[in-house]
Amino acid sequence: METTDSSSWTRLIRNATLATCAEGKPYGLIPKGAVALAGNRIAWIGTKKNMPATLPKTCAVNDVRGALVTPGLIDCHTHMIWAGSRFREFEQRLQGASYEDIARAGGGIASTVTATRAASEADLLTLALARAAKYVAEGVTTIEIKSGYGLDKDNELKILRVARTLGKRLSLTVRTTLLAAHAVPPEFQGRADDYIKCICDEILPAAAAEGLADAVDAYCDNIGFTPAQVERVFAKATELKLAVKLHAEQFSNQQGAALAAKHKALSADHLEHLDKEGVQAMAVARTVAVLLPGAYAYLRETKLPPIEMLRVHRVPIAIASDLNPGSAPLASLQLNMHLACTQFGLTTEEALLGVTRHAARALGLRKERGTIERGKFADLVIWNAEHPAELAAQFGLIRPAVILREGAS
Ligand code: DI6
Ligand code: FE
Numbered sequence: 353m354e355t356t357d358s359s360s361w362t363r364l365i366r367n368a369t370l371a372t373c374a375e376g377k378p379y380g381l382i383p384k385g386a387v388a389l390a391g392n393r394i395a396w397i398g399t400k401k402n403m404p405a406t407l408p409k410t411c412a413v414n415d416v417r418g419a420l421v422t423p424g425l426i427d428c429h430t431h432m433i434w435a436g437s438r439f440r441e442f443e444q445r446l447q448g449a450s451y452e453d454i455a456r457a458g459g460g461i462a463s464t465v466t467a468t469r470a471a472s473e474a475d476l477l478t479l480a481l482a483r484a485a486k487y488v489a490e491g492v493t494t495i496e497i498k499s500g501y502g503l504d505k506d507n508e509l510k511i512l513r514v515a516r517t518l519g520k521r522l523s524l525t526v527r528t529t530l531l532a533a534h535a536v537p538p539e540f541q542g543r544a545d546d547y548i549k550c551i552c553d554e555i556l557p558a559a560a561a562e563g564l565a566d567a568v569d570a571y572c573d574n575i576g577f578t579p580a581q582v583e584r585v586f587a588k589a590t591e592l593k594l595a596v597k598l599h600a601e602q603f604s605n606q607q608g609a610a611l612a613a614k615h616k617a618l619s620a621d622h623l624e625h626l627d628k629e630g631v632q633a634m635a636v637a638r639t640v641a642v643l644l645p646g647a648y649a650y651l652r653e654t655k656l657p658p659i660e661m662l663r664v665h666r667v668p669i670a671i672a673s674d675l676n677p678g679s680a681p682l683a684s685l686q687l688n689m690h691l692a693c694t695q696f697g698l699t700t701e702e703a704l705l706g707v708t709r710h711a712a713r714a715l716g717l718r719k720e721r722g723t724i725e726r727g728k729f730a731d732l733v734i735w736n737a738e739h740p741a742e743l744a745a746q747f748g749l750i751r752p753a754v755i756l757r758e759g760a761s
Contacts, residue, residue, distance in 0.1 A: 356404040357433075360390040361411045363758065364403075365732070368421040371740040372724035373708040379740045380723065387421065389730040392758045397724060416734050419753060420742070422704070423724050424731040426711035427685045429621050429642050429672035431531070432457035433480045433511045433518075433676065434501045436467025438677045449681060451651050452603060455575045461501070461535040463679050468511070476514045479522075483675065484522055484732025486683045491733040491752040496672075496715055498569055500534030503547075505555045508532050512564035523757055525731075527715045529597065530559045533570035533577050533585050549583045552588040554614040560592040567595040567618065567716070572608035579611050586615045595716050601625040602647075613637035617668065619714040623657045631658060632725065635665040638654050641645070642713040644674040645691035646682040659696055669698070671706030671716045689744040700741035730758040 370385030386403055388396040388411075407413065441454050454460050457721040467485055468476070485496060497515040499637040502508035512528050519526030532555045533548065540547035556604040559565040568589035570582045576599065577585075586596050595618050600608030602622035609630030611621040620626075620634060621642035634641060643663050671692045684687070698706070712722025720729055737743065742750050
Protein backbone atom coordinates (compact mmCIF):
# COMPACT_ATOMS: atom_id res chain seq x y z
CA MET A 353 0.00 0.00 0.00
CA GLU A 354 1.17 3.49 -0.81
CA THR A 355 2.37 5.35 2.26
CA THR A 356 1.57 9.01 2.62
CA ASP A 357 4.41 11.41 3.33
CA SER A 358 2.99 13.85 5.85
CA SER A 359 6.24 15.60 6.72
CA SER A 360 5.29 18.88 5.01
CA TRP A 361 1.78 19.08 6.47
CA THR A 362 0.92 22.14 8.49
CA ARG A 363 -2.78 21.44 9.10
CA LEU A 364 -5.08 18.44 8.92
CA ILE A 365 -8.86 18.87 8.81
CA ARG A 366 -10.52 15.59 9.66
CA ASN A 367 -13.95 14.12 10.14
CA ALA A 368 -15.34 16.44 7.47
CA THR A 369 -18.20 16.12 5.02
CA LEU A 370 -15.90 17.08 2.21
CA ALA A 371 -17.57 18.56 -0.89
CA THR A 372 -14.46 18.77 -3.05
CA CYS A 373 -16.46 19.92 -6.12
CA ALA A 374 -13.97 17.94 -8.20
CA GLU A 375 -15.18 15.79 -11.09
CA GLY A 376 -16.55 12.35 -10.34
CA LYS A 377 -19.09 11.83 -7.58
CA PRO A 378 -21.95 14.29 -7.00
CA TYR A 379 -20.47 17.36 -5.27
CA GLY A 380 -17.16 15.45 -5.27
CA LEU A 381 -18.45 14.30 -1.91
CA ILE A 382 -16.23 12.42 0.54
CA PRO A 383 -18.09 11.58 3.77
CA LYS A 384 -15.80 11.33 6.80
CA GLY A 385 -13.18 12.99 4.66
CA ALA A 386 -9.90 14.63 5.55
CA VAL A 387 -7.81 17.27 3.87
CA ALA A 388 -4.20 18.15 4.66
CA LEU A 389 -2.62 21.50 3.93
CA ALA A 390 1.06 22.23 3.46
CA GLY A 391 1.43 25.97 3.88
CA ASN A 392 -0.87 27.63 1.40
CA ARG A 393 -1.47 24.53 -0.72
CA ILE A 394 -3.63 21.45 -0.48
CA ALA A 395 -1.29 18.50 0.05
CA TRP A 396 -3.57 15.51 0.47
CA ILE A 397 -7.20 14.43 0.43
CA GLY A 398 -8.42 11.18 1.91
CA THR A 399 -10.52 9.50 4.56
CA LYS A 400 -10.08 8.28 8.10
CA LYS A 401 -9.08 4.88 6.72
CA ASN A 402 -6.03 6.01 4.75
CA MET A 403 -4.81 8.71 7.11
CA PRO A 404 -1.12 8.35 7.98
CA ALA A 405 -0.40 6.95 11.46
CA THR A 406 1.91 9.79 12.43
CA LEU A 407 1.85 13.52 11.79
CA PRO A 408 4.59 16.09 12.21
CA LYS A 409 4.45 17.72 15.67
CA THR A 410 3.89 21.11 14.12
CA CYS A 411 0.80 20.00 12.18
CA ALA A 412 -2.40 21.51 13.58
CA VAL A 413 -5.35 19.11 13.64
CA ASN A 414 -8.98 20.21 13.37
CA ASP A 415 -11.67 17.62 14.02
CA VAL A 416 -14.71 19.32 12.46
CA ARG A 417 -17.19 16.68 13.70
CA GLY A 418 -18.97 16.03 10.42
CA ALA A 419 -19.20 19.65 9.31
CA LEU A 420 -19.43 20.47 5.63
CA VAL A 421 -16.17 21.68 4.04
CA THR A 422 -16.18 23.26 0.57
CA PRO A 423 -13.80 25.29 -1.55
CA GLY A 424 -14.11 29.03 -0.87
CA LEU A 425 -17.04 30.32 -2.91
CA ILE A 426 -16.37 32.40 -6.03
CA ASP A 427 -18.56 35.20 -7.38
CA CYS A 428 -17.36 35.50 -10.97
CA HIS A 429 -19.48 38.52 -12.06
CA THR A 430 -20.01 41.69 -10.03
CA HIS A 431 -20.02 45.43 -10.56
CA MET A 432 -19.53 46.18 -6.90
CA ILE A 433 -17.87 49.57 -7.16
CA TRP A 434 -20.32 52.42 -7.68
CA ALA A 435 -21.70 55.52 -5.97
CA GLY A 436 -25.31 56.71 -5.73
CA SER A 437 -28.54 54.74 -5.66
CA ARG A 438 -31.13 53.82 -8.26
CA PHE A 439 -34.03 53.02 -5.93
CA ARG A 440 -36.30 55.38 -7.92
CA GLU A 441 -35.91 53.12 -10.94
CA PHE A 442 -37.10 50.20 -8.87
CA GLU A 443 -40.23 52.18 -8.09
CA GLN A 444 -40.66 53.13 -11.75
CA ARG A 445 -40.35 49.52 -12.83
CA LEU A 446 -42.92 48.43 -10.28
CA GLN A 447 -45.22 50.90 -12.01
CA GLY A 448 -44.58 49.32 -15.40
CA ALA A 449 -41.47 50.99 -16.92
CA SER A 450 -38.92 48.57 -18.36
CA TYR A 451 -35.17 48.52 -17.69
CA GLU A 452 -34.57 49.38 -21.34
CA ASP A 453 -37.09 52.30 -21.30
CA ILE A 454 -35.33 53.81 -18.30
CA ALA A 455 -31.90 53.41 -19.91
CA ARG A 456 -33.09 55.05 -23.14
CA ALA A 457 -34.53 57.99 -21.20
CA GLY A 458 -31.05 58.77 -19.80
CA GLY A 459 -31.43 56.98 -16.47
CA GLY A 460 -29.91 53.61 -15.83
CA ILE A 461 -26.16 53.17 -16.14
CA ALA A 462 -25.68 56.85 -17.10
CA SER A 463 -26.98 58.04 -13.73
CA THR A 464 -24.56 55.78 -11.86
CA VAL A 465 -21.73 57.05 -14.06
CA THR A 466 -22.41 60.64 -12.97
CA ALA A 467 -22.35 59.69 -9.28
CA THR A 468 -19.30 57.43 -9.62
CA ARG A 469 -17.27 60.01 -11.52
CA ALA A 470 -17.96 62.50 -8.74
CA ALA A 471 -16.82 60.12 -5.99
CA SER A 472 -13.24 59.96 -4.75
CA GLU A 473 -11.23 56.76 -4.65
CA ALA A 474 -11.50 56.79 -0.85
CA ASP A 475 -15.29 57.16 -0.94
CA LEU A 476 -15.66 54.37 -3.46
CA LEU A 477 -13.45 52.14 -1.35
CA THR A 478 -15.57 52.73 1.75
CA LEU A 479 -18.76 51.90 -0.13
CA ALA A 480 -17.31 48.81 -1.77
CA LEU A 481 -15.69 47.50 1.43
CA ALA A 482 -19.10 47.35 3.11
CA ARG A 483 -20.54 45.44 0.15
CA ALA A 484 -17.61 43.05 -0.13
CA ALA A 485 -17.73 42.33 3.60
CA LYS A 486 -21.21 40.84 3.10
CA TYR A 487 -19.75 38.36 0.62
CA VAL A 488 -16.84 37.44 2.88
CA ALA A 489 -19.33 36.78 5.69
CA GLU A 490 -21.14 34.26 3.52
CA GLY A 491 -18.05 32.29 2.52
CA VAL A 492 -16.97 34.02 -0.68
CA THR A 493 -13.18 34.07 -0.97
CA THR A 494 -12.78 35.12 -4.62
CA ILE A 495 -14.67 37.84 -6.39
CA GLU A 496 -14.59 39.39 -9.83
CA ILE A 497 -15.13 43.14 -10.01
CA LYS A 498 -15.84 45.03 -13.22
CA SER A 499 -15.34 48.69 -13.96
CA GLY A 500 -17.92 50.28 -16.23
CA TYR A 501 -19.27 53.24 -14.26
CA GLY A 502 -16.37 55.54 -15.17
CA LEU A 503 -16.44 55.37 -18.97
CA ASP A 504 -13.31 57.48 -19.40
CA LYS A 505 -9.70 56.61 -18.80
CA ASP A 506 -9.21 58.22 -15.40
CA ASN A 507 -12.49 57.04 -13.93
CA GLU A 508 -12.26 53.49 -15.28
CA LEU A 509 -8.74 53.20 -13.86
CA LYS A 510 -9.94 54.72 -10.58
CA ILE A 511 -12.52 51.94 -10.22
CA LEU A 512 -10.03 49.19 -11.05
CA ARG A 513 -7.57 50.61 -8.54
CA VAL A 514 -10.26 50.53 -5.84
CA ALA A 515 -10.93 46.90 -6.77
CA ARG A 516 -7.27 46.00 -6.33
CA THR A 517 -7.14 47.79 -2.97
CA LEU A 518 -10.27 45.98 -1.84
CA GLY A 519 -8.57 42.63 -2.33
CA LYS A 520 -5.64 43.73 -0.18
CA ARG A 521 -7.85 45.09 2.59
CA LEU A 522 -10.05 42.01 2.92
CA SER A 523 -9.16 38.34 2.89
CA LEU A 524 -10.37 38.12 -0.67
CA THR A 525 -8.90 37.26 -4.04
CA VAL A 526 -10.06 39.95 -6.46
CA ARG A 527 -10.02 39.55 -10.25
CA THR A 528 -10.57 42.78 -12.12
CA THR A 529 -12.34 43.20 -15.44
CA LEU A 530 -12.29 46.31 -17.58
CA LEU A 531 -15.84 47.00 -18.77
CA ALA A 532 -15.33 50.37 -20.45
CA ALA A 533 -17.71 49.14 -23.19
CA HIS A 534 -20.64 49.19 -20.77
CA ALA A 535 -22.52 52.21 -22.14
CA VAL A 536 -21.79 55.25 -24.31
CA PRO A 537 -20.73 58.12 -22.02
CA PRO A 538 -22.48 61.52 -22.37
CA GLU A 539 -19.52 63.17 -24.09
CA PHE A 540 -19.73 60.55 -26.87
CA GLN A 541 -23.54 60.57 -27.20
CA GLY A 542 -24.49 59.50 -30.74
CA ARG A 543 -20.85 58.59 -31.47
CA ALA A 544 -20.55 55.07 -30.15
CA ASP A 545 -17.88 54.13 -32.71
CA ASP A 546 -15.70 57.02 -31.60
CA TYR A 547 -16.03 55.84 -28.02
CA ILE A 548 -14.98 52.34 -29.06
CA LYS A 549 -11.92 53.89 -30.68
CA CYS A 550 -11.17 55.73 -27.42
CA ILE A 551 -11.46 52.43 -25.51
CA CYS A 552 -9.08 50.67 -27.92
CA ASP A 553 -6.57 53.50 -28.25
CA GLU A 554 -6.55 54.89 -24.72
CA ILE A 555 -8.45 53.13 -21.96
CA LEU A 556 -7.48 49.53 -22.67
CA PRO A 557 -3.76 50.19 -23.20
CA ALA A 558 -3.63 52.32 -20.03
CA ALA A 559 -5.34 49.64 -17.92
CA ALA A 560 -3.02 46.99 -19.34
CA ALA A 561 0.10 49.11 -18.81
CA GLU A 562 -0.76 49.61 -15.14
CA GLY A 563 -1.62 45.93 -14.68
CA LEU A 564 -5.07 46.88 -13.50
CA ALA A 565 -7.17 44.53 -15.62
CA ASP A 566 -7.18 40.74 -15.58
CA ALA A 567 -9.82 40.58 -18.32
CA VAL A 568 -11.95 42.69 -20.64
CA ASP A 569 -15.75 42.62 -20.90
CA ALA A 570 -18.36 44.41 -23.04
CA TYR A 571 -22.12 44.85 -22.99
CA CYS A 572 -23.56 43.46 -26.22
CA ASP A 573 -27.26 44.28 -26.51
CA ASN A 574 -29.76 46.70 -28.01
CA ILE A 575 -28.99 49.22 -25.28
CA GLY A 576 -25.28 48.37 -25.30
CA PHE A 577 -22.84 47.78 -28.15
CA THR A 578 -23.15 45.93 -31.45
CA PRO A 579 -21.25 42.71 -32.18
CA ALA A 580 -19.04 44.65 -34.63
CA GLN A 581 -18.10 47.14 -31.90
CA VAL A 582 -17.48 44.35 -29.39
CA GLU A 583 -15.24 42.64 -31.92
CA ARG A 584 -12.98 45.70 -32.07
CA VAL A 585 -12.64 45.71 -28.28
CA PHE A 586 -11.91 41.98 -28.23
CA ALA A 587 -9.26 42.32 -30.94
CA LYS A 588 -7.46 44.97 -28.90
CA ALA A 589 -7.76 42.94 -25.69
CA THR A 590 -6.29 39.89 -27.43
CA GLU A 591 -3.45 42.01 -28.78
CA LEU A 592 -2.72 43.05 -25.18
CA LYS A 593 -2.94 39.41 -24.04
CA LEU A 594 -5.99 40.01 -21.86
CA ALA A 595 -8.74 37.41 -21.53
CA VAL A 596 -12.22 38.39 -22.70
CA LYS A 597 -15.80 37.82 -21.47
CA LEU A 598 -19.14 39.17 -22.63
CA HIS A 599 -22.54 40.35 -21.36
CA ALA A 600 -24.55 38.54 -24.01
CA GLU A 601 -28.14 37.71 -24.93
CA GLN A 602 -29.72 39.39 -21.88
CA PHE A 603 -32.60 41.26 -23.53
CA SER A 604 -32.20 40.14 -27.16
CA ASN A 605 -30.22 37.70 -29.25
CA GLN A 606 -27.28 39.43 -30.94
CA GLN A 607 -25.28 36.23 -31.46
CA GLY A 608 -23.05 37.53 -28.69
CA ALA A 609 -22.33 34.11 -27.22
CA ALA A 610 -21.04 32.80 -30.55
CA LEU A 611 -18.91 35.92 -30.90
CA ALA A 612 -17.52 35.38 -27.41
CA ALA A 613 -16.77 31.74 -28.19
CA LYS A 614 -15.04 32.72 -31.43
CA HIS A 615 -12.68 34.85 -29.34
CA LYS A 616 -12.15 32.02 -26.83
CA ALA A 617 -13.87 34.03 -24.13
CA LEU A 618 -13.65 32.76 -20.57
CA SER A 619 -17.39 33.29 -20.22
CA ALA A 620 -20.57 34.64 -21.74
CA ASP A 621 -22.91 36.02 -19.12
CA HIS A 622 -26.72 36.39 -18.72
CA LEU A 623 -27.85 34.33 -21.77
CA GLU A 624 -31.63 34.40 -21.32
CA HIS A 625 -31.97 34.76 -25.12
CA LEU A 626 -29.22 32.29 -26.01
CA ASP A 627 -30.00 29.99 -28.97
CA LYS A 628 -28.72 26.60 -30.09
CA GLU A 629 -25.93 27.99 -32.28
CA GLY A 630 -24.67 30.00 -29.34
CA VAL A 631 -24.75 26.98 -27.04
CA GLN A 632 -22.87 24.85 -29.55
CA ALA A 633 -20.21 27.48 -30.08
CA MET A 634 -19.74 27.85 -26.33
CA ALA A 635 -19.48 24.08 -25.89
CA VAL A 636 -16.67 23.85 -28.45
CA ALA A 637 -14.75 26.79 -26.98
CA ARG A 638 -15.36 25.65 -23.35
CA THR A 639 -16.71 29.13 -22.69
CA VAL A 640 -18.52 29.16 -19.33
CA ALA A 641 -22.20 30.12 -19.22
CA VAL A 642 -22.49 32.54 -16.31
CA LEU A 643 -26.12 32.76 -15.19
CA LEU A 644 -27.33 35.71 -13.14
CA PRO A 645 -30.65 34.73 -11.57
CA GLY A 646 -30.70 37.74 -9.21
CA ALA A 647 -30.79 40.16 -12.17
CA TYR A 648 -33.47 38.03 -13.83
CA ALA A 649 -35.60 38.11 -10.68
CA TYR A 650 -34.95 41.78 -9.90
CA LEU A 651 -35.99 42.85 -13.40
CA ARG A 652 -38.95 40.46 -13.27
CA GLU A 653 -37.89 38.85 -16.52
CA THR A 654 -39.81 35.87 -17.82
CA LYS A 655 -37.60 34.35 -20.51
CA LEU A 656 -35.46 31.62 -19.00
CA PRO A 657 -31.96 30.78 -20.22
CA PRO A 658 -31.88 27.44 -22.11
CA ILE A 659 -30.65 25.38 -19.17
CA GLU A 660 -31.42 21.95 -20.59
CA MET A 661 -29.60 22.75 -23.83
CA LEU A 662 -26.56 23.90 -21.83
CA ARG A 663 -26.63 20.61 -19.94
CA VAL A 664 -26.98 18.49 -23.06
CA HIS A 665 -24.01 20.23 -24.68
CA ARG A 666 -22.01 20.07 -21.44
CA VAL A 667 -21.38 23.78 -21.24
CA PRO A 668 -20.00 24.56 -17.76
CA ILE A 669 -22.58 26.64 -15.85
CA ALA A 670 -21.52 29.23 -13.29
CA ILE A 671 -23.77 31.31 -11.05
CA ALA A 672 -22.95 34.87 -10.04
CA SER A 673 -24.64 37.77 -8.28
CA ASP A 674 -24.06 40.53 -10.90
CA LEU A 675 -24.14 42.93 -7.94
CA ASN A 676 -24.88 46.37 -9.45
CA PRO A 677 -27.13 49.31 -8.58
CA GLY A 678 -29.51 48.96 -11.52
CA SER A 679 -30.37 45.38 -12.34
CA ALA A 680 -29.15 43.46 -9.30
CA PRO A 681 -28.64 45.37 -6.04
CA LEU A 682 -28.75 42.04 -4.23
CA ALA A 683 -25.53 41.57 -2.32
CA SER A 684 -25.47 37.83 -1.82
CA LEU A 685 -24.03 34.93 -3.75
CA GLN A 686 -25.95 32.45 -1.60
CA LEU A 687 -29.21 34.14 -2.57
CA ASN A 688 -28.23 33.63 -6.20
CA MET A 689 -27.54 29.94 -5.57
CA HIS A 690 -31.03 29.68 -4.17
CA LEU A 691 -32.58 31.61 -7.08
CA ALA A 692 -30.64 29.48 -9.57
CA CYS A 693 -32.58 26.50 -8.21
CA THR A 694 -36.00 28.09 -7.72
CA GLN A 695 -36.05 30.36 -10.81
CA PHE A 696 -33.86 28.49 -13.30
CA GLY A 697 -34.40 24.92 -12.16
CA LEU A 698 -30.79 24.07 -11.41
CA THR A 699 -30.04 21.25 -9.00
CA THR A 700 -28.41 22.06 -5.67
CA GLU A 701 -25.27 20.38 -6.97
CA GLU A 702 -25.24 22.55 -10.11
CA ALA A 703 -25.69 25.61 -7.90
CA LEU A 704 -22.64 24.69 -5.80
CA LEU A 705 -20.46 23.82 -8.79
CA GLY A 706 -21.61 27.13 -10.29
CA VAL A 707 -19.96 29.08 -7.49
CA THR A 708 -16.87 26.87 -7.21
CA ARG A 709 -15.42 24.79 -10.05
CA HIS A 710 -17.15 26.50 -12.96
CA ALA A 711 -16.84 29.98 -11.48
CA ALA A 712 -13.08 29.43 -11.18
CA ARG A 713 -12.95 28.52 -14.87
CA ALA A 714 -14.94 31.67 -15.74
CA LEU A 715 -12.12 33.67 -14.14
CA GLY A 716 -9.23 31.74 -15.64
CA LEU A 717 -8.45 30.27 -12.19
CA ARG A 718 -9.33 26.64 -12.78
CA LYS A 719 -5.84 25.40 -11.98
CA GLU A 720 -5.64 27.29 -8.69
CA ARG A 721 -9.08 27.44 -7.08
CA GLY A 722 -12.64 26.19 -7.22
CA THR A 723 -12.13 22.61 -6.07
CA ILE A 724 -10.46 20.84 -3.17
CA GLU A 725 -7.72 19.03 -5.07
CA ARG A 726 -4.06 18.42 -4.47
CA GLY A 727 -1.84 21.33 -5.47
CA LYS A 728 -4.57 23.97 -5.40
CA PHE A 729 -4.62 26.85 -2.93
CA ALA A 730 -5.67 26.17 0.63
CA ASP A 731 -8.87 28.15 0.23
CA LEU A 732 -11.60 26.40 2.19
CA VAL A 733 -14.75 27.08 4.13
CA ILE A 734 -15.91 25.01 7.09
CA TRP A 735 -19.69 25.52 7.41
CA ASN A 736 -22.30 25.27 10.12
CA ALA A 737 -23.97 22.70 7.87
CA GLU A 738 -23.76 18.98 7.25
CA HIS A 739 -24.68 18.61 3.60
CA PRO A 740 -23.75 20.64 0.50
CA ALA A 741 -27.39 20.94 -0.60
CA GLU A 742 -28.03 23.12 2.45
CA LEU A 743 -26.19 26.03 0.86
CA ALA A 744 -28.80 26.52 -1.86
CA ALA A 745 -31.82 25.04 -0.11
CA GLN A 746 -32.16 27.89 2.35
CA PHE A 747 -31.11 31.48 2.50
CA GLY A 748 -29.44 33.46 5.25
CA LEU A 749 -29.05 30.53 7.61
CA ILE A 750 -25.86 28.80 6.54
CA ARG A 751 -22.72 30.65 7.49
CA PRO A 752 -19.03 29.82 7.55
CA ALA A 753 -17.80 28.58 10.90
CA VAL A 754 -14.21 29.06 9.73
CA ILE A 755 -12.71 30.42 6.53
CA LEU A 756 -9.27 28.94 5.91
CA ARG A 757 -7.00 30.83 3.56
CA GLU A 758 -3.52 29.90 4.61
CA GLY A 759 -1.30 32.62 3.22
CA ALA A 760 -3.27 32.75 -0.03
CA SER A 761 -3.17 36.01 -1.93
N1 DI6 B 1 -24.96 43.82 -15.94
C1 DI6 B 1 -24.81 45.10 -16.36
O1 DI6 B 1 -23.79 45.56 -16.64
C2 DI6 B 1 -26.09 45.77 -16.54
N2 DI6 B 1 -26.93 44.62 -16.47
C3 DI6 B 1 -26.24 43.59 -16.01
O2 DI6 B 1 -26.76 42.53 -15.71
C4 DI6 B 1 -26.56 46.60 -15.38
C5 DI6 B 1 -25.81 47.77 -15.06
C6 DI6 B 1 -26.69 48.83 -14.43
O3 DI6 B 1 -27.91 48.86 -14.65
O4 DI6 B 1 -26.13 49.66 -13.71
FE1 FE C 1 -23.35 42.50 -15.31
